[in-house]
Amino acid sequence: MDHRVTAGRDEALLVVGDVVTDVIARHLRPLAAGTDTAAAIRMLPGGAGANVACWAAHARCADVRLLGRVGQDAAAWHERELIAAGVRPRLVVDPTAATGTVICLVDAGAAAERTFLTDSGASLRLEPADWSDALLEGVGRLHLSGYLLFTEPSRELARTALAAARARGVPVSLDPASAGFLVRLGLARFLAFAQELDVLLPSRDEACLLTGLPDPADAAAKLSRLVPLVVAKAGADGALVARSGSTPTRVPATPAVPQDTTGAGDAFTGAFLAALLAGADPEEAAVRGCRAGAEAVEQVGARPPRPERGDPPPAGALMTPSARIRPAPRR
Helix, strand or coil: CCCCCCCCCCCEEEEECCCEEEEEEEECCCCCCCCCCCEEEEEEEECHHHHHHHHHHHCCCCCEEEEEEEECCCHHHHHHHHHHCCEEEEEEEECCCCCEEEEEEEECCCCCCEEEEEECHHHHCCCHHHCCHHHHCCEEEEEEEHHHHHCHHHHHHHHHHHHHHHHCCCCEEEECCCHHHHHHHCHHHHHHHHCCCCEECCEHHHHHHHHCCCCHHHHHHHHCCCCCEEEEECHHHCEEEEECCCCCEEECCCCCCCCCCCCHHHHHHHHHHHHHHCCCCHHHHHHHHHHHHHHHHCCCCCCCCCCCCCCCCCCCCCCCCCCCEEECCCC
């Protein structure tokens, strides 16, 4: 089968992307401007790239690796959380920037919709010097977080990683990450990068934004004339799988009772890529992605469920990097 659709079994998944700290505030009532709104607040590990890696490991991908950048304030905590989730992290410690932080405002109503306030911090300061072609040894698929494209240093890293993967015949996937960031980046600039990809995993809204088409199926089909495999994630409506301009296949969602939709798309992506690596076809991989998305929305937080989770880092604490965490040079 064409390597641009599937890869061999027992190969590693390498994810390059953001590692951040999520502050999740679930409010039962609408936000009240200028005063207090009661909420249940938790600090949890997050970041689209890191979430994808953890969900891929949760989906029994045997070898999942992650390249990301963090600050000294929470480096050891994030490393512990990733290892506990079954991921092999390579974290670069930024000498000046703190770990990225996202405040997730989650409406605790029936839809559990969320709004993000984002301080990218160190997460989007990855740069080509953080890359090594040795990271691709034994790798069957490379996945890039779309957030990498929104700053010039991390965009250059993404180009470097993409070129290295293509030189080795390693398929590359990308999740656009955010409709708002896509507008700021520029749709033409994003699509110019996307034409070198093997798999694109946009949300329904992102697919429509990128094509200017109102119907998600039409949008997915159009995008698949640029990228050979497009999987448009549609939340409670499941997913659309389009190949090379063909009419998309609709994959139904797995029923769920949402508590928090943070990370649902990342869960889909991680399980989808794990399934491709295990030899599944894209439609079956999308079924597994929908199952993971349903599992994600039925809990609070963007990572797979775990019986126990380590305490969050104390505010302002400087944590000593371990051997798996590489300090970045000061400039």
